[in-house]
């Protein structure tokens with residue numbers, strides 16, 4: 001049966017996490033993968049979803065502004081394509097769409113999926129729980145399923161062809177247009193934190209917002225996103241969208257560099273699925289070292305600029 | 316104005332997570348339970364709205380009798396009354412069915428929840444309830460102001476914020492900095508004892524998923540400490556191969 005994959009775009013480009021979701025849909029080997037896009041993208045960009053395994057892309061004529069409308073558009077494609085499975089990447093907006101869609105489709109949802117399903121005995125899939133501190137194997141009891149996948153769950157497939165792009169205007173109901181978006185404030189040209197392969201994060205050890213220049217320079221040479229600890233965003237040194245941890249953004253980069261962050265359990269909860277963790281802290285007893293792969297004990301103000309230079313030298 | 320705040324009863328954020336019964340049950344031994352941190356933000360914002368405009372605030376939890384101390388804490392913080400749906404919260408669909416049934420009977424002007432629970436981290440219940448009631452659901456909300464019958468909100472999006480307006484009723488999943496967490500005071504704790512806590516039975520036993528077993532991640536190896544940035548760059552480049 002066909003698989004519907006919801007894809008998101010950022011500045012007109014298909015997000016990497018969405019390419020991973022398409023690859024996941026293709027790896028299910030269940031049938032045609034139909035990607036659905038309700039964001040802003042050209043036909044040419046959408047065709048490239050084929051590389052990752054999509055046969056077709058159904059894109060709305062106009063970008064849809066609300067989660068309600070996106071869920072309605074998805075439900076229509078699910079029903080016209082006869083799909084019994086929807087896959088989407090975890091993002092700040094996808095959870096709400098998945099929850100609404102699950103009710104429309106009468107599906108079971110599994111968020112935070114970290115592996116492909118095991119279909120030997122019913123439909124079982126592994127997901128993370130307790131903010132990355134544990135996993136659960138979950139059985140979906142409904143015929144239809146909505147899976148929200150975490151980053152780095154499958155390798156991104158790159159060897160497909162071009163997808164056929166079809167535009168449509170979904171039928172929307174009153175509730176789909178009740179939320180009026182009155183403005184957007186979004187940084188452009190920056191690596192998005194949840195998408196980033198490398199994250200450079202700073203904590204209270206950096207003493208003040210004026211010292212973030214060296215964090216940004218290090219991030220720049222690495223092509224990384226910047227993050228921070230909760231007190232740093234609480235004090236307004238950095239925006240809330242950079243706050244990493246249990247009550248902030250959960251990241252799973254291949255490399256997380258923590259500078260002047262003590263490593264409180266609530267911060268670690270947001271970074272524990274990183275592949276490699278580097279800690280720079282002047283206190284050798286800082287708990288973060290226990291969660292790290294590599295570390296330097298010392299003063300960040302001395303080490304970080306040197307590290308930036310050393311990386312430049314090998315790049 | 317009538318506000319419903321849905322709260323979870325979850326292990327304290329510093330709890331050690333472990334499992335019993337052949338990895339099929341969460342081990343509660345020695346674990347402190349708290350109101351979910353995001354739910355606590357929702358409750359704190361509800362209290363501010365109540366203080367500014369005289370709303371009534373009802374808290375709701377789907378859980379067994381052991382969640383009552385957590386519900387009493389929400390009453391001590393200032394909620395007017397509470398409802399407990401007497402059932403193990405099996406999954407998001409199960410919980411959403413119970414909340415939607417109660418909301419249909421009571422016509423709340425807004426339903427505030429956390430952006431996600433910290434045990435199952437699904438971020439699903441608010442969206443499901445919104446769909447079941449055919450009203451908008453917005454999450455994660457970092458600012459919420461009421462003007463007449465309209466709410467003005469700031470929602471977090473990746474790398475920034477979206478500003479929006481929506482008429483009541485709606486469901487919102489809250490996160491910081493929507494309000495400051497509140498701590499109950501002595502008077503609150505005293506009065507909480509006599510506030511109504513109504514226990515109702517679940518309306519449906521439908522759920523979408525079931526946990527087969529729990530697993531813990533493999534233990535982390537020891538950190539490699541180095542003295543110079545050159546050694547670090549060498550490890551990142553040649554051992555981890557991440558730069």
Ligand SMILES: Cc1cc2nc3c(=O)[nH]c(=O)nc-3n(C[C@H](O)[C@H](O)[C@H](O)COP(=O)(O)OP(=O)(O)OC[C@H]3O[C@@H](n4cnc5c(N)ncnc54)[C@H](O)[C@@H]3O)c2cc1C
Pocket residue numbers: 202203204205206228229230231232243244245246247248259260261262263264265266267270280281282283286298299300301328352
């Ligand atoms: C319910 C709850 C939820 C929470 N959620 C989160 C969350 O999501 N994310 C989060 O981050 N926190 C969260 N917290 C807060 C958390 O408990 C810690 O207080 C917080 O993470 C500490 O931030 P920090 O490491 O930046 O600051 P600190 O703990 O003050 O640590 C600063 C570190 O910098 C080091 N340092 C100082 N100077 C230098 C220097 N010159 N060079 C190098 N190192 C230096 C120090 O040795 C120290 O280790 C939460 C707390 C609660 C109760």
Ligand SMILES: Nc1ncnc2c1ncn2[C@@H]1O[C@H](COP(=O)(O)O)[C@@H](O)[C@H]1O
Pocket residue numbers: 321322323324351353354375376377378404407410427428429430431432433435436437438439440441
């Ligand atoms: N058992 C429950 N009882 C009451 N509210 C709940 C329950 N489970 C989840 N919620 C609410 O739904 C929000 C999102 O939960 P979740 O979908 O599990 O991430 C939580 O922050 C709570 O506000």
